[in-house]
Amino acid sequence: MIEKRKTDSWGAAFRVYRHPRVMGMLFLGFAAGLPLLLVGGTFTAWLRDLGISLAAIGFLSWVGMAHSLKILWAPVVDRIPLPFLTRLMGRRRSWMFFGQLLLCLSLAGMAFTDPRTHLALVALWAVAAGFASATQDIAIDAYRIEAAAKELQGAMAASYVLGYRVALLAAGAGALHLAASFNWSVAYGGMAVLMGVGILTTLMIEEPDVFVDEETLRLEKEVAAFRNGEGRSRLHTFRLWFVGAIIGPFADFWQRFRMTGFLILLFIGLFRISDIFMGVMANPFYLDLGFTKTQIGNVAAAFGLAMTLTGAAVGGVLVVRFGIMRMLIATTVLAPLTNLTFSWLALLGPELYGLVVAIMADNISAGMAVAVFIAYLSSLTNTAYTATQYALFSSIMTLPGQFLAGFTGILVEQTSWFLFFISSALIGLPAVLLAILVARYANPDTLQQPGHQKTV
Secondary structure (H helix, E strand, O other): OOOOOOOOOHHHHHHHHHOHHHHHHHHHHHHHHHHHHHOOHHHHHHHHHOOOOHHHHHHHHHHHHHHOOHHHOHHHHHHOOOOOHHHHHOHHHHHHHHHHHHHHHHHHHHHOOOOOOOHHHHHHHHHHHHHHHHHHHHHHHHHHHHOOOHHHHHHHHHHHHHHHHHHHHHHHHHHHHHHHHOOHHHHHHHHHHHOHHHHHHHHHOOOOOOOOOHHHHHHHHHHHHHHOOOOOOHHHHHHHHHHHHHHHHHHHHHHHHOOHHHHHHHHHHHHOHHHHHHHOOHHHHHHHHOOOHHHHHHHHHHHHHHHHHHHHHHHHHHHHHHOHHHHHHHHHHHHHHHHHHHHHHHHHOOOHHHHHHHHHHHHHHHHHHHHHHHHHHHHOOOHHHHHHHHHHHHHHHHHHHHHHHOOHHHHHHHOOHHHHHHHHHHOOHHHHHHHHHHHHHOOOOOOOOOOOOOOO
16 A cells, blocks of 8 residues: 655645755765766766777676675675774764775776776776775765654655765766866866865764664674674684674565565666666767767756756655655656657757757656655665665666666667667566555555664
């Protein structure tokens, strides 16, 4: 059953954006969003500007798969302390800080490496930036979920998306304008400097407190005792840590959701597949159609940001007003429909009004979807295993789309831009059916929950 409306007051719904923790997510969202395009859309524009083939660009998009594979090291971020930093800054903030420093170094490495002579080295720097970005995201996602109560998660997500999208404007329109006015080295060097926003924010915020239930607390005490070496071998210590850090998060999920967990994970994997599938080829499409880098920066990035922010803000409010599941179904339907506007643009040609219409439809829909989906994923986590569980969900969310996106260049070269965007819409249809099934059979509000979410 879909949940009832959460509040009858629009004023109360909008006031959630004044909460200090909600406002703080704005800057962490900026830090999380800045590197995404620099190893994604902006990176592919750079490569296409150099004349790299569409097939090669498609395969190089796998550089960004670190975000899809972050579940592999999320347990480390969740449980392993960093020397000196964790004691000084806390569990979440220390890993944020580490990822941000590595990002600065990696982006600077890309800026000072000439891709015309050292393309492989640029790709390696991009891989390092992707790893650092994914590590930062693991810690930020865990912080966001642990820092506020469930009823604030929609607004936390919307604030996060606001900062995230402002960063995308900087890494998209900003980088493209810098590249057009100067060169790509100046563009990437400027982005490395902007990562200072994330570093300063991490230094200013406070580490969140987390409450755990009795059963989780008992397990954690047992594991902690063995980790402290109370008469156990190192092998035994590692085995028990592995159970607590690796097995525990997955066992907790299956215990709470049981067989409906398969339905939830399948839905998560397909929810954004159409957007991710087409996203890799967006900038090459605009360039091939005849738009300039300045036009792409102004419309696809700057105007697109305004539309995405509109969608994200509306999505956050509608989650508070109508609940997560209703909005989840609505945004699942919108995603493939708005992809069809790009097929129309492919037939229309390089008309600026066509680009405006396509970007407006797609980005409003995407902004709503991201805000709603982040709130949904947050509702599935147990704060005892926040980083690992959320990394699992977000990895599943992006991995199918990013893997298939590696073949999009071949698809375009073998067919056409028109048919490519038709296929990107069709691939999103199964998610619509799954959204309805999840709302009916796997609604997290009607299933067993951990019941220990921090309230601030």
